[in-house]
Amino acid sequence: MRAENVFLKIMLWAYLVIFFGYLLGPLIVMSITAFNSPSFPKMTPWECLTFEWFDVLANDTRILNGIENSLIIGVGTVILSVIMGLAAALLLTQIWPKLRATYYTVVIAPILIPGVVLGISTLVFWDRISVMLGMSTGSILHNGIFLTILGQSTFIASYCMLVFVARLQRFDTGLTEAALDLGATHVQAFWKILLPFMKPAIGSAAVLAFLASFENYNTTTFTFGKFPTLTIELAQKVRYGINPSISSLAFIIIALTIFGALIHEVYRRRQQLALANGAPVSAVSGGLQLPRMLRGNPAAIILILLALGGFSTIWFAQTYSPDVCKMDVREQKRLIQEERIRAIREQRQLELQQKQQQGSGASGGSTTAPSATQSPGQGAFGNVFKPGNLDRSTTEPKADKPAQSPGKGAFGDVFAPNNLDKAAPKEE
Amino acid sequence: MTKGVDVDLEDVWIRFGDFVAVREANVNIKGGEFFSFLGPSGCGKTTILRSVSGFLEPSQGRVKIGGKDMAGIGPNKRPTALIFQNLALFPLMKVWENITFSLEVKGVGKAERRKRADELLDMIALSDQGDKLPSELSGGQKQRVAIARALCAEPDVLLLDEPLSALDLKLRQHMRTELREIQQRVGITFIYITHDQGEALTMSDNVAVMRAGVIDQIASGHTVYNDPATPFVASFVGENNVFRGTIKSIDGDMALVSTNRTGELLSRIATSARGKLNVGDSAMMFIRPEACNIAEDVSPAANRFSAMVKHEEFEGQIYNVFLEGSEGKEIKMSLVNIGKQRASAEGSNLTLEYEAKQAVVLPAGELASE
């Protein structure tokens, strides 16, 4: 019984570790690679703590431009989707009950349609429209930002609608009636009663819409035109090989997300606490008393914390210089390289001697690789795992290698036959 | 001080699809009157009120307020204010903002609104609670806020849809007198909806008793209680003992009813039934529990009957004796507690007498279900 309990506990923990490892592992690895100096994103071997990739990122105009476009499109999509979603949700509650199911299906359909299809159809549809209107190809209907906002909003508005419908279901229509009864016009009842009630849902829908827009690729890829978004830029970059500046971007995004979620959670908890205690929300703003301007204003708090975090990072990045470390690493690599070259040379000589011996009639038999004793770090796989191997830029002394072994490329000695099979003599 | 205006329903029918919620309602409510609609749940009270406040157009007939036909005039244009069955306070607004919402939508400035709110808060004895949210108030306080909010709109007619139903007994009784006081102070027409007959009788100048979409009787509480127009009204308003039978003879206002179980009994004919009841008609006779007494003289007479005692119930100021009646129904008699012991042993026969003028006979019809 007890043992079983312990066993269960262990299993539970193991499961949790695996689960979170699976969830968060890639993100953690990616974040770490942003601070490692090699120019290909990798976590091991750890070489030098560096912030240079953030510099690289900050100087990458394509990425920056992509972010800018993504932000513009994100804001546009938020505005359009929230409005359309709210309208659709309101209509759903007003519409003739028999039509409701059909209407719901129609409005929800864009979520189920592949994004690729939406992208293509947006492109084709607006192209047709512009042709019909006799507009030139430079017109707004061919503008990438315009098209992307429209294309993304087709399905993001449906997401927003779902959020709104959930909230609307809890709305007491009696409140609108009460407002009308007290002399409000329908417009006033909407602005003063329904909209304030929907405010939390509008907030959630806006965040959802922005995130969905920001990370969208498959619809955008057809509509972006001359305005590639961040996802488009990243995808294009990856095609030509990546460097850790992408990791640093990922790190920034992850940090912002976690930070935002934490702030939101703290805020929510505090509100719940206040409500649970039956106290007015305004009265319970927690142990620490914030300055008046910030009280009940999470956005301002977030901004200030962000600024603080940003400044401290920048300060640290500027005072800390990875140059010394990098020099060390380079020096080390050079030494290793030289060592390796020496080893190879010696091996060559050994082989030559062996050949001469064979030529002189002595039996081949088993020959041990003397190089193994010379450089203990190298195993049967030669230098495959040596850091310098994948890193072309650091293998300066390579120039003289082709002369020695013409078959060796970027992978060093890996494919050199004598590396894999040193025992076998080359010529029988 | 505003003077209330008349509200008239002329041949109003309200249908939802095939379902008739209100049938041929003709009501004349005088300005400044406290008028109640009384009826069981689902009989169409709220529906009538909604047609007065403008949320529903009658399918047929006219609603007039102050003599003016209200057809096509929306709820925000009518001189009415409705206190909803569930109060419908705006949950996100503070109490004082709730109260002065009608001013806010008219564009009245904040300072003036605050001032008016404070006056009204004083009136409902919630002076220092203006900055709370409705969720932070007790049930009775919410009630009062709803009343203040409606009064702030300065309506000519205040419509109240069972506003006290959610309150406990003590608070309900307190609010009854308070409402009545407010009505007398502001002098506007109150139309009050309730399914609680006690509420209707204590507060109203006039009561309309409704049954399944039909208005059975419109009269003062006194009349409704003592001179019901239909068996439904007789059995719904207050408690009543019913005796079924046929008319044996008629003499002016009085009729002799031959009842199924308790012999021939004399009774006054209800005002509404005069001239309509004939000898031989099946009829229902009603005797209130408090109109019965234990007879000293047990010789047979037209205002005496005897029945077997089943059980007794002590209620403090009165005690009720239940006797075996016809069709398995018990006859209830209420005796004022004057310190005597039990009236009679269970199982024994008891002779009761009543004043024939206090009994009332009506043509047989539908009774209110318990």
Ligand SMILES: Nc1ncnc2c1ncn2[C@@H]1O[C@H](COP(=O)(O)OP(=O)(O)OP(=O)(O)O)[C@@H](O)[C@H]1O
């Ligand atoms: N919008 C509607 N559509 C269809 N039927 C309705 C509608 N509103 C009310 N009814 C029906 O009309 C009848 C009267 O309803 P109403 O709300 O007026 O009852 P009520 O007398 O106020 O009852 P309660 O005391 O329970 O509030 C009910 O049978 C109800 O089902």
Ligand SMILES: [Mg+2]
């Ligand atoms: Mg009702």
